[in-house]
């Protein structure tokens with residue numbers, strides 16, 4: 001037995017490993033959740049050792065469940081929560097601080113100072129991004145500034161930095177390879193996405209030594225061999241992409257104008273813009289969709305920080321449901337005459353508002369409001385925010401007309417109620433594929449095609465299959481009223 005591909009999907013709330021066979025079918029999954037740490041308001045951290053141990057556990061479990069051994073795995077593909085940073089000691093492999101997660105807002109002040117110095121246009125011109133605490137650069141700068149001795153040790157070459165993929169590659173290869181891929185690099189705020197290189201000027205502004213950073217490779221490339229001692233034999237790592245880009249690949253959005261939206265902890269819509277970097281006029285991001293054989297394909301991205309996380313809040317905070325899967329059922333019981341809006345700015349608002357200081361708010365409560373209306377408001381917030389992103393995208397990219405079909409994936413799309421509401425509020429069809437593990441599939445395709453086990457791009461694209469299309473069915477007057485109510489709620493939530 002051989003020719004299996006293993007995808008590691010290191011997400012915000014859990015680590016997953018999935019074994020695929022040579023026909024691209026899922027054979028076995030290992031998955032483990034890990035703790036979220038909130039040390040201060042707006043701060044979010046993970047323990048890097050827990051990230052590492054859950055990844056190793058997931059890989060071992062998936063291989064064991066599949067009845068395989070390391071020698072049967074032709075290649076590993078890695079995909080990961082993006083922007084989240086780790087700074088670690090080159091000798092010991094130990095992190096000097098918890099990971100600072102993409103949702104973390106602690107560098108809001110730092111971003112404001114940089115903006116006040118008039119530096120945002122330089123960052124945007126070179127990276128396609130904005131000066132928001134979301135991105136990795138200011139998080140690395142924060143660690144260097146706030147961990148005792150870190151800046152000096154970084155200057156002396158003792159410390160390495162990177163996104164989660166690079167930390168995993170370092171650990172998996174037994175400290176032999178410090179590398180990342182172009183998509184992860186494109187989220188750091190210090191990578192020039194047109195020249196495809198770390199940017200000395202931006203690194204200088206943030207005080208990050210270039211020597212700390214990983215080598216940037218194509219998404220399908222040679223990222224080294226796993227240490228033999230880990231899984232009972234060496235396995236080549238041949239694919240890497242940030243999770244939203246991996247989902248774009250897994251959804252086969254290879255043509256300009258194709259778009260996917262992933263509903264996990266947050267929601268991220270990526271529109272393929274081909275070999276052209278589109279400069280957004282609507283505060284969307286320009287980013288790298290993938291880089292294959294040295295050729296860069298770009299995307300326009302809309303990033304929403306809270307999607308499924310609002311469902312977790314219903315479950316863990318409000319305790320109105322026991323399981324995420326109950327949210328749609330509860331929302332369906334809500335009273336349609338109550339206009340209750342939740343603006344889930346728990347960690348500020350992302351695109352197109354980029355308001356790091358906004359915090360969540362609820363509007364329209366009456367004495368009749370109960371759990372069902374809260375559940376509906378949480379799920380509808382995801383649809384409203386997607387609507388705002390698509391409006392912004394339409395402004396930047398005329399081809400993204402209402403004719404464009406949205407391909408969706410992520411944990412939330414299991415909810416039929418939410419997907420129907422999404423189609424209703426977008427007034428556009430929503431396509432859910434048969435394979436919902438599109439993020440892992442994208443990473444597996446990068447590794448599998450590089451290993452020569454899986455087909456090339458065109459054949460892979462043809463294998464995409466529809467599970468269900470959700471057609472819009474909401475009365476247009478109701479839709480308009482609801483959208484106007486949402487816009488009003490957002491306006492009242494913004495911090496300035």
Ligand SMILES: Nc1ncnc2c1ncn2[C@@H]1O[C@H](COP(=O)(O)OP(=O)(O)O)[C@@H](O)[C@H]1O
Nearest residue numbers: 011013264265308309311324325410411412415
């Ligand atoms: N049936 C469901 N209905 C609504 N939300 C769901 C459902 N199942 C899972 N979720 C939400 O989806 C998210 C998990 O999705 P996943 O794609 O695994 O996220 P991540 O990669 O960010 O960890 C959780 O926030 C969870 O609350």
Ligand SMILES: O=P(O)(O)OC[C@H](O)CO
Nearest residue numbers: 011012081082264265266
């Ligand atoms: O872990 P996810 O799936 O919520 O994805 C997180 C994103 O990569 C953040 O940019």
